[in-house]
Amino acid sequence: xxxxxxxxxxxxxxxxxxxxxxxxxxxxxxxxxxxxxxxxxxxxxxxxxxxxxxxxxxxxxxxxxxxxxxxxxxxxxxxxxxxxxxxxxxxxxxxxxxxxxxxxxxxxxxxxxxxxxxxxxxxxxxxxxxxxxxxxxxxxxxxxxxxxxxxxxxxxxxxxxxxxxxxxxxxxxxxxxxxxxxxxxxxxxxxxxxxxxxxxxxxxxxxxxxxxxxxxxxxxxxxxxxxxxxxxxxxxxxxxxxxxxxxxxxxxxxxxxxxxxxxxxxxxxxxxxxxxxxxxxxxxxxxxxxxxxxxxxxxxxxxxxxxxxxxxxxxxxxxxxxxxxxxxxxxxxxxxxxxxxxxxxxxxxxxxxxxxxxxxxxxxxxxxxxxxxxxxxxxxxxxxxxxxxxxxxxxxxxxxxxxxxxxxxxxxxxxxxxxxxxxxxxxxxxxxxxxxxxxxxxxxxxxxxxxxxxxxxxxxxxxxxxxxxxxxxxxxxxxxxxxxxxxxxxxxx
Numbered sequence: 001x002x003x004x005x006x007x008x009x010x011x012x013x014x015x016x017x018x019x020x021x022x023x024x025x026x027x028x029x030x031x032x033x034x035x036x037x038x039x040x041x042x043x044x045x046x047x048x049x050x051x052x053x054x055x056x057x058x059x060x061x062x063x064x065x066x067x068x069x070x071x072x073x074x075x076x077x078x079x080x081x082x083x084x085x086x087x088x089x090x091x092x093x094x095x096x097x098x099x100x101x102x103x104x105x106x107x108x109x110x111x112x113x114x115x116x117x118x119x120x121x122x123x124x125x126x127x128x129x130x131x132x133x134x135x136x137x138x139x140x141x142x143x144x145x146x147x148x149x150x151x152x153x154x155x156x157x158x159x160x161x162x163x164x165x166x167x168x169x170x171x172x173x174x175x176x177x178x179x180x181x182x183x184x185x186x187x188x189x190x191x192x193x194x195x196x197x198x199x200x201x202x203x204x205x206x207x208x209x210x211x212x213x214x215x216x217x218x219x220x221x222x223x224x225x226x227x228x229x230x231x232x233x234x235x236x237x238x239x240x241x242x243x244x245x246x247x248x249x250x251x252x253x254x255x256x257x258x259x260x261x262x263x264x265x266x267x268x269x270x271x272x273x274x275x276x277x278x279x280x281x282x283x284x285x286x287x288x289x290x291x292x293x294x295x296x297x298x299x300x301x302x303x304x305x306x307x308x309x310x311x312x313x314x315x316x317x318x319x320x321x322x323x324x325x326x327x328x329x330x331x332x333x334x335x336x337x338x339x340x341x342x343x344x345x346x347x348x349x350x351x352x353x354x355x356x357x358x359x360x361x362x363x364x365x366x367x368x369x370x371x372x373x374x375x376x377x378x379x380x381x382x383x384x385x386x387x388x389x390x391x392x393x394x395x396x397x398x399x400x401x402x403x404x405x406x407x408x409x410x411x412x413x414x415x416x417x418x419x420x421x422x423x424x425x426x427x428x429x430x431x432x433x434x435x436x437x438x439x440x441x442x443x444x445x446x447x448x449x450x451x452x453x454x455x456x457x458x459x460x461x462x463x464x465x466x467x468x469x470x471x472x473x474x475x476x477x478x479x480x481x482x483x484x485x486x487x488x489x490x491x492x493x
Contacts, residue, residue: 001284001429004033004075006110007082009045012127015273016079021053025281026062029425031468033075038068063422065471070113074467077283078114079276080134081127082106096130096354104360107134111141119461123283123327125150127276131182132294132316132351137360139296146327149294151182152318154275155254156292159188162250166210167195177292178254179318180347184223187216187343188251191336192320212249216339219251226256238264279323288324290332295321300331305345316355317348404456406483411451411469412476415442419474423451426468432457448476454483
């Protein structure tokens with residue numbers, strides 16, 4: 001399988017690319033596409049990033065590809081990390097509305113391009129903030145089960161670490177999830193906390209001690225007061241501010257520690273990238289694992305949440321979900337204590353306001369290009385525009401992808417070892433088999449030969465294959481035509 005990182009040269013995007021290669025998430029035969037913007041600094045930097053990654057990890061790096069346009073993004077899993085990022089400096093308090101206004105159009109542009117040119121099976125991991133808006137935009141155009149926001153998983157890992165530190169154990173021994181909205185409206189789901197080696201009674205006592213007699217109803221006020229106190233202390237001694245955080249309860253530390261990190265002038269790209277690559281590994285591994293993520297809901301929490309207006313939740317929210325190779329399949333959340341349910345409702349309402357107020361281009365022009373996985377498929381009823389609660393929010397159902405047909409690809413490639421291997425790798429990683437493969441004589445300059453491949457695929461998958469083959473370093477040209485139209489290109493002798 002291939003992976004594309006949109007915004008590859010940004011703080012987080014660069015870390016994601018580096019960790020993918022360093023952790024050997026992709027084999028050498030797979031492709032990692034580094035996506036920048038033509039005419040901008042990132043358009044130049046992706047070439048340098050590619051060279052740097054090859055220098056560092058040449059022995060095991062995947063094939064590294066560069067793209068400069070949303071229309072050229074070609075992969076099975078797409079990490080979206082493009083757009084404006086919150087400032088990292090003392091006194092800065094990122095306004096999510098500003099991020100939404102700037103990043104919404106970028107997200108829509110890439111979502112529309114994937115809907116037009118993709119295979120219809122891509123899974124998208126949204127990193128761009130506000131992550132909930134990114135999920136809303138992508139899910140509307142591609143289908144809600146194919147889109148996951150990584151914010152809730154990052155918050156979950158942070159929560160588990162805070163619990164583990166206080167319990168004196170390693171993080172991998174602690175379970176539990178964080179839902180809601182990424183950032184200050186994150187909702188620690190204390191009822192999901194599990195600690196390896198503790199029975200139910202011992203766990204209940206441990207959780208009660210960790211919570212220090214508090215409920216989540218008090219958490220928003222505590223966060224606001226904590227930020228004021230941290231700003232005052234940090235103005236004199238930044239180290240003292242972090243020491244102060246260490247004295248607070250785990251759920252308060254969950255929110256205030258990353259906020260203070262940004263206030264210090266640093267950012268959190270390493271942790272964000274690590275959480276993102278965790279999700280990527282789950283998708284590529286083919287297993288189904290329970291994670292937390294922002295997803296577009298369509299009634300999965302009916303009966304478990306009670307919005308103030310009585311309307312069932314239809315929108316983006318961070319919740320525990322089952323994630324697998326085709327995206328997320330179901331929500332796993334038992335009946336919640338009252339304080340957790342109230343906080344999730346409040347987070348959902350805040351997300352609804354953010355998404356509704358964001359002027360993102362309409363998805364109608366891209367709806368007809370989305371693939372069969374763009375809707376809910378076997379998952380259930382029609383998807384709903386994330387961030388809305390009324391019937392007017394129904395997503396335009398993506399049109400079915402065209403039926404498979406026979407194709408012939410005529411490839412002119414360099415006459416050197418590795419050309420056929422790279423070509424077959426492009427097809428095999430996309431689940432397409434050759435019906436036949438034949439090689440022709442070497443061209444006049446003695447450097448290139450002709451390879452003719454016949455195969456069967458949908459038109460959209462064929463376009464993706466053609467673009468991927470064209471970018472191979474050993475390929476000079478490629479022409480793909482329906483089987484009946486290829487005679488004029490001749491056949492290999």
